[in-house]
Amino acid sequence: MFDVMSDHELQELHLFQRDELNALVAIHNTSLGPALGGCRFVSYKDVRSACLDAARLARGMTYKAALAGVPYGGGKSVIVLPEEPFDRTALFEEFGRWVETLGGRYITAMDAGTTIKDMDAIHSRTAFVASHSKIGDPAPYTAEGVFQCIKVSLQDELNIPLNKSTVAIQGLGNVGYRLMEKLIKADATVIVSDIDNEKTRKVINEHGVFVAPVSEILMEPCDVLAPCGLGGVITEEVIPRLDCKLIAGCANNQLLTDSVGQALWEKDILYAPDFVINSGGLIYASGRYNDHSSAQINDDLDRLSNMLLSVFCRAHNENKSPDQVSVEMAKEKLG
Ligand code: NAD
Numbered sequence: 001m002f003d004v005m006s007d008h009e010l011q012e013l014h015l016f017q018r019d020e021l022n023a024l025v026a027i028h029n030t031s032l033g034p035a036l037g038g039c040r041f042v043s044y045k046d047v048r049s050a051c052l053d054a055a056r057l058a059r060g061m062t063y064k065a066a067l068a069g070v071p072y073g074g075g076k077s078v079i080v081l082p083e084e085p086f087d088r089t090a091l092f093e094e095f096g097r098w099v100e101t102l103g104g105r106y107i108t109a110m111d112a113g114t115t116i117k118d119m120d121a122i123h124s125r126t127a128f129v130a131s132h133s134k135i136g137d138p139a140p141y142t143a144e145g146v147f148q149c150i151k152v153s154l155q156d157e158l159n160i161p162l163n164k165s166t167v168a169i170q171g172l173g174n175v176g177y178r179l180m181e182k183l184i185k186a187d188a189t190v191i192v193s194d195i196d197n198e199k200t201r202k203v204i205n206e207h208g209v210f211v212a213p214v215s216e217i218l219m220e221p222c223d224v225l226a227p228c229g230l231g232g233v234i235t236e237e238v239i240p241r242l243d244c245k246l247i248a249g250c251a252n253n254q255l256l257t258d259s260v261g262q263a264l265w266e267k268d269i270l271y272a273p274d275f276v277i278n279s280g281g282l283i284y285a286s287g288r289y290n291d292h293s294s295a296q297i298n299d300d301l302d303r304l305s306n307m308l309l310s311v312f313c314r315a316h317n318e319n320k321s322p323d324q325v326s327v328e329m330a331k332e333k334l335g
Pocket of ligand 1: 111112113138139140142170171172173174175176193194195196199214228229230231250251252278279281
């Protein structure tokens with residue numbers, strides 16, 4: 001575990017075990033404020049893979065908050081999905097009790113596998129929660145930020161009008177589905193895919209969009225590939241088969257390794273770094289947590305696409321991949 005901490009420059013790592021609760025909280029960096037980041041509730045093969053996931057995600061949150069101009073640091077928690085039947089409310093209440101013991105150094109929120117109801121259970125034990133039913137779902141704001149970033153990248157970098165573009169979306173979850181709706185409304189051509197057949201059946205019936213097989217969506221000929229499922233989908237192996245000009249989606253940690261970013265740059269595929277363009281949900285959750293007005297939250301959200309353009313500009317000027325540049329820019333803000 002210490003190697004995971006040093007590899008990811010984690011400040012703190014906390015492990016909690018009680019009854020069915022097996023949880024860990026990774027705090028990456030608190031130079032800009034307390035660590036804020038979602039709570040992931042999925043299966044892991046062992047505690048090391050849970051730790052690796054939390055560490056990588058926590059680091060991404062530090063960079064995300066720094067570039068979004070949000071006064072928070074980066075953290076993430078992981079609760080291992082129990083294999084046996086369990087009392088869900090009791091489990092999240094117990095987790096809330098542990099979050100409280102950290103005294104506000106970590107503020108939790110929704111992430112893959114958790115719901116607003118789970119957040120309410122945590123909130124019954126601690127105030128350090130940035131998404132619960134009084135705050136609302138951050139996903140619409142994440143989708144809006146990604147949509148604006150796709151629009152501006154097509155216009156300014158690729159000279160393709162949105163209504164003449166084709167976008168392939170992998171994953172029709174809380175964010176991916178909303179992104180699809182916005183793109184359809186803007187007259188873009190949309191291709192989608194999801195491992196959940198119910199979701200693809202629904203979009204065929206409601207929107208008549210083209211559904212690609214799960215194994216093919218990344219390789220679909222398109223202008224924009226939008227990974228909106230889980231991370232690690234862009235790999236060295238997949239790059240020679242990609243047929244897109246831009247990769248811009250909401251999933252965290254889309255590139256399996258750092259070298260993938262350089263390989264995309266060399267292949268002339270523009271990558272909009274995930275933590276730059278998917279921070280709409282963080283902007284919303286942190287804004288609501290601090291009682292900011294809707295107007296202020298929307299202004300902060302509108303600045304996202306300009307940040308992306310400055311990343312692209314520096315990437316071109318320095319001939320470095322956008323993911324490398326965005327990490328450098330985030331680190332500069334950390335001081
Ligand atoms: P979600 O769980 O609601 O949706 C994910 C969807 O992707 C599901 O429908 C799932 O079936 C599908 N999927 C998973 N693997 C797939 C595959 N290989 N091929 C096709 N479909 C696949 O999650 P979400 O809230 O929409 O978030 C999606 C991603 O964006 C996650 O990586 C999350 O960490 C990240 N993210 C979300 C937010 C937010 O506000 N919800 C903010 C920032 C980042």
